[in-house]
Amino acid sequence: MRIAVVSDTHGNNKGIIEKLSEIEKPDILFHLGDYVTDGVAISKALGFETIIVRGNGDYLHTEYNEDELVEIKGKKIFLTHGHKYNVQNGIANLYYKGLELGADIVLFGHIHVPIIEKIGNMIIMNPGSPSLPRNATKIKTFGIINIGNTIETKIIEIN
Numbered sequence: 001m002r003i004a005v006v007s008d009t010h011g012n013n014k015g016i017i018e019k020l021s022e023i024e025k026p027d028i029l030f031h032l033g034d035y036v037t038d039g040v041a042i043s044k045a046l047g048f049e050t051i052i053v054r055g056n057g058d059y060l061h062t063e064y065n066e067d068e069l070v071e072i073k074g075k076k077i078f079l080t081h082g083h084k085y086n087v088q089n090g091i092a093n094l095y096y097k098g099l100e101l102g103a104d105i106v107l108f109g110h111i112h113v114p115i116i117e118k119i120g121n122m123i124i125m126n127p128g129s130p131s132l133p134r135n136a137t138k139i140k141t142f143g144i145i146n147i148g149n150t151i152e153t154k155i156i157e158i159n
Helices: 014-022 036-046 092-101
Strands: 002-006 028-031 049-052 067-072 075-080 105-107 114-119 122-127 140-147 151-158
Touching: 002 036, 002 122, 014 036, 014 140, 014 151, 028 036, 036 049, 075 092, 092 105, 092 122, 114 140, 114 151, 122 140, 122 151
Parallel strands: 002 028, 028 049, 075 105, 105 122
Antiparallel strands: 002 140, 067 075, 114 122, 140 151
């Protein structure tokens, strides 16, 4: 199972749509909020099944949950934007929420910085932002997760 992970598109999804159409097609797209309408547009443009959570910039879109817990191929994946977990000050709150839920993977956005951390048996990932990166290099990014016998994660750069 191949999963594309996108967050913090903020109304600019052209680059991510172009990049996703160039690579091996994901089975599903996770959009982690800010802006949920971009997740819908990406899904329609590329024909992906999509799971979307809302971020702090999506307060009017109450039809979406702030958190989702999904199970894919026996792995529990927790999706959140991250603003409720004080992620600008670190990932400890997310880690403990992941433990509470028995999550194998915790996905979050909000800080626009790509992160992949493995703590014990849990992977915590932020895909960065494909439109407004805040990492030191200002490179636009998103994430890919492959779930098979093992879980593989990587950050993909958008030129």
